[in-house]
Amino acid sequence: MSQTAPVARPPSVDRLLAHESALAMTETYGRSAVTDAIRAVLAAIRAGETALASPDALLARSAHRLADENRPSLRPVLNLTGTVLHTNLGRAPLPPEAAQAVAAVMTGASNLEFDLARGERGERDDHVEALICRLTGAEAAIVVNNNAAAVLLVLNALAMRKEVIVSRGELVEIGGSFRVPDVMVRAGCRLREVGTTNRTHLRDFEDAIGPRTGLVMKVHASNYAIQGFTAEAGEANLHRLCGEHGVPFAVDLGSGNLIDFAAYGLPPEPTVRAALGNADLVTFSGDKLLGAVQCGVIAGRRDLIARVRKSPLKRALRVDKMTYAALEAVLRLYLHPERLQERLPTLRLLTRKRDDIAAQAERLLPAVTQRIGSIAQVTVEPCTSQIGSGALPVETLPSACLAFRPPATVGRRGEGAWLKRLAAALRALPVPVIGRVTEGALRLDLRTLENETVFLATLDRFDGGITAW
Structure with missing residues (x-):
């Protein structure tokens, strides 16, 4: 009987496994997986979901099923x-240098938390901290798994059980229903709104600062714009006010731009260095305008970074060796600004x-x-x-x-x-x-x-x- 001719009843699993094409599938997927696929196809026939077919056709269905099951869920588009x-499509594409750096450390041991010079335990942020400080002017820096985590960690470490003052017009919601008021609750802080949706003045902050104030925060309007009859307290004035009262001033910059976009003919966007000129701490993303891997960076005053680093949440929100490898490779590209446009995919x-x-x-x-x-x-x-x-x-x-x-x-x-x-x-x-x-x-x-x-x-x-x- 021809292998392609229809049969009166489904062949046995063993008979199909002995077929030449089944043996070829076994080399690729393994006998157990091929057996399960054949059984699933035969079960569908018995349940009346598909029509009875020749052994070749049944094995073709099994092969198709196996191919679908073994196709990676996360793949290039x-x-x-x-x-x-x-x-939704992965944000910033990484340069080849980052991919090579990740490949170099992902398949074996690395000095993630080991100081090679001293031969003892080290700090994983050391791999990128000096680069971040050099590029932004910060005194110290921490890396966590995204900017939302960076904001959460700063709030929890510096203002737990205290008030955090934010302009009402900056209580934003970003993708995934991440809301600033909600993250403050999770961080153990109490939100203190000041001003109105469209106008907030320096005096509003001055009137709100008191013994219970743990932090003043400004949230960059990265995903919306308020236009018309508006007013906001400038960061320089807020920084000066906070300094007078001994209260830390943090800026959630969001996108994390390290260069002057206007110099490349792009719409201007605040840089991390400029923000740190008028703030004690700045939080920003790694996989947006910076053009690196997903992570969040906290940069700023050394004493405040030290307090943040001691938070138990720091360990829960830390990143792995592959993130550090990719981030370091991208940051090094910024050390050669004359070639940055050519080598950094996001900017290109x-x-x-x-x-x-x-x-x-x-x-x-x-x-x-x-x-x-x-x-x-x-x-x-x-x-x-x-x-x-x-x-x-x-x-x-x-x-x-x-x-x-x-x-x-x-x-x-x-x-x-x-x-x-x-x-x-x-x-x-x-x-x-x-x-x-x-x-x-x-x-x-x-x-x-x-x-x-x-x-x-x-x-x-x-x-x-x-x-x-």
Whole structure:
């Protein structure tokens, strides 16, 4: 009987395991996994969920099941959404130097908490603290697992069971429903709001400072903007006021910019060094404008950092050797500012010129049309990118995109469903392609596309079955 001919009843597991293709699968996945997959396929047949088929077809289903089960959950995608630092897509892409540094320490022992010179236990922050201080002007620094953790640790270490004064207009909520008032409660602090949503003056802080004050904090408006009839107390004046009363002044900067963005033709954003000129402590992220790995940094006065470092929460929020390796590698790139734009992916992507992106789009248009043009109208159009991750929320960057629109046969009423199905088909590719649907088209913003070869090779796997839509 042919192996491809349908059978009257499902073959046994043992018979299928003896098949040549099953033996090949066993080499890849192991006998136990192949056995489980075959049993699952046969169970689906017995339950009437799938039709009875030949042994070859049954083993093909088993192979497909095994491939799905063994596909990594976390994998690379092509971020063509137009948001450079996309929180859901991993934020800052790391430079090769960071990847190499991580690879060097991840598979074996390292001197994470060992002082090689003295031959005794060391402090893990030593691997990056001097670099952070050199680049920001801080006296000392600590690294934790993200900026939310940095804020939590500062509040808990310096103001537990005390009041923390914050302007009402800065009680923000960021992604994941992280709210400043909530984190203060978790840190064991009492929030003291001052001013109004749109206007807060220095006198509001002065009136609020008292014996129960543990900290005054300013939260940088990184993911929103208040415009119109507004007022805020300047950081220099707040720092002076806090100094007069012996109260620490902390700034939650959020994005963690280390350079003058205006010098690169980008919208200006406060730097950590500038913030530390008018604050005792500054907290910021590592994987936003800094362009490194996910982490949070606390930088500032040595005596305050020492208090924070002693907090029991510090151990709970610490980072691993791979984070330190990647962060150190990125920070070292900042020591060569003349090559930073070339070597740091975040800065390189943010500073791409619109004309260069448009030329890339025109160059790719024929190849993309050849692959997808049979089911879509593909055009090159101008668009705008955004920095993302709460940085400069009202600023955009001129860019260019490939726009995909449904053929005329789809009709206006079917446009929305067609665009959703196209977006889903692109996400299902071996390297998922993530764009954005807006104004009747699916747009692939090319600002963040540097590897055209991978992009086109991925589109080669675009299933022609989509032409049936």
